[in-house]
Amino acid sequence: MRRTATGTARRRPRSLSAVAVLASAGLLLAGCTAAGQAGEGESGGDAKDRSVKVGLVYSRTGLLADYGKQYRDGFMAGLDYATKGTGKIAGHRIEVTEQDDAGDPGKAVSAAKNLIGKGYKVLAGTTDSGVALQMAPLAAQNKVLYISGPAATDAVTGINDYTFRSGRQSYQDILTAGAMLGGAEGKKVTVLAQDSTFGQANVAAVKEVLGARGAKVGSVLAPPSATDLTPFARQVKAGAPDLVFVAWAGSTAPALWTALDQQGVPAASKVVTGLAGNASYPVFGDAGAKVSFLAHYFPGAGGDNAVEKAMLDAVAKAGGTPDLFTPDGFTAAQMVVRAVEKGGATDTAAMVKALEDWTFDGVKGEVRVRAEDHALLQPMFVARLDGKDGDAKPRLVSTEPMDEVAPPAKPSAG
Structure with a gap:
């Protein structure tokens, strides 16, 4: 063993x-x-x-x-x-x-x-x-x-x-993002997420990982029920962050990326996000080529x-x-x-x-x-999207070994 x-x-x-x-x-x-x-x-x-x-x-x-x-x-x-x-x-x-x-x-x-x-x-x-x-x-x-x-x-x-x-878990996502971002010292990072357990966990993880490396981490949180996401995209852009970490789950993801693209966020800041499911690939449009994706999985990544x-x-x-x-x-x-x-x-x-x-x-x-x-220690992936709209497909850029993206060990609560 x-x-x-x-x-x-x-x-x-x-x-x-x-x-x-x-x-x-x-x-x-x-x-x-x-x-x-x-x-x-x-x-x-x-x-x-x-x-x-x-x-x-x-x-x-x-x-x-x-x-x-x-x-x-x-x-x-x-x-x-x-x-x-x-x-x-x-x-x-x-x-x-x-x-x-x-x-x-x-x-x-x-x-x-x-x-x-x-x-x-x-x-x-x-x-x-x-x-x-x-x-x-x-x-x-x-x-x-x-x-x-x-x-x-x-x-x-x-x-x-x-x-x-x-x-x-979220910590593995953030460590993968950190591997892409390089030095965080002095960078302004905004986490865009839903005001939910998942979203708050991502904010906490970014603060713990990138904040500890010298980044100033803030957040923009939207109600999970929100469907008009333009105000939140504007708020992100107005903050002029160096890095935008997007942590989003559920059916409103297409509306979010439409709002971000329309407000010019990917052009103004480096945007890092998790690669979501197959249905999400087309929604990035032209912004997809400007986004760096940390990937839990996509078919062929293994x-x-x-x-x-x-x-x-x-x-x-x-x-x-x-x-x-x-x-x-x-x-x-x-x-x-x-x-x-x-x-x-x-x-x-x-x-x-x-x-x-x-x-x-x-x-x-x-x-x-x-x-x-x-904890389940596992490799994580970095990807880019090739093509756009219905032709968008993920391409593996690199694989982060499981020990490199392992969260800190903590004792069981019993």
Whole structure:
């Protein structure tokens, strides 16, 4: 087993190492998606042949529904890949029930409590950062394994011993941006974001990373419900920043980039942003050639490695389109299968131990689950857009190694 750069894994609390949670023998819920065969019960088989129930709580509807679909498509492809098409691992059937949180923390918690009450020991999903911050404490309270998805807030890392993540976090985005920006000393940086958990996390991360390097960091925050974004673009330009870091999520992204382009922001300042999904490529127009993109993922970024090819083929075969957060779902499924294979169907403590310090081949390349705080160390990408409008396509400029963009380790909160 590979150790992290800081050495051995942190010491686990005694309460976690003693946990042995029994799985429910209830029937598969109606309306779920089963990796095994629906309707098969656990009674009558030997102890090794019991099912493992996985609750997939994500944004099937709401502002982040597109991201939720990408995650779900990736998860199903990853489950098929990691179980070699059987839906089973180490004799255990993996049964998946989907729940829609619509981006509402209250709905997510309600769905999670219902699943936990029915004996589910593994929860995954979470498209929204605010939802993830409500789900994580619930996992610790009930001693269930929770693998967060695209939610990028740094606060999820190290929040407790039962919470992991299958996507990147804001700090990794900022470190990638910092690699592009060079020296920050004396630079004026404006973060343009939504006034949300995700947006505030990006402001905090930019201040922590670039501010510590001598940059003066300010922010312009727009309400998540805002549709007229021109006033915010004007405010950014009026501040005359050297660097504009744009952190935006959801369906209003096209309106944002239209406003920025119309107000001449990319011409006046260096603009750095995360590369969003396929649908966003055309909205940059002429401004696209002036923007530097830090990229969590885009199809082909992984260098056509075998895992990425498997994901791309499986998602396309199922009628989906691989996109920004498809790897987050795929990785989550790999982690679920690893947890069950090495930890068994009922012992949450063993599942947690199985994931800590695990290095594996993922869609983006080699990734590692850091034992100290469960950060997912992974490569990040720098890209440019070639072409414009419907012909715009990302081009890989460079790959930042996972250790170069690793967030600082922090101890688990328990």
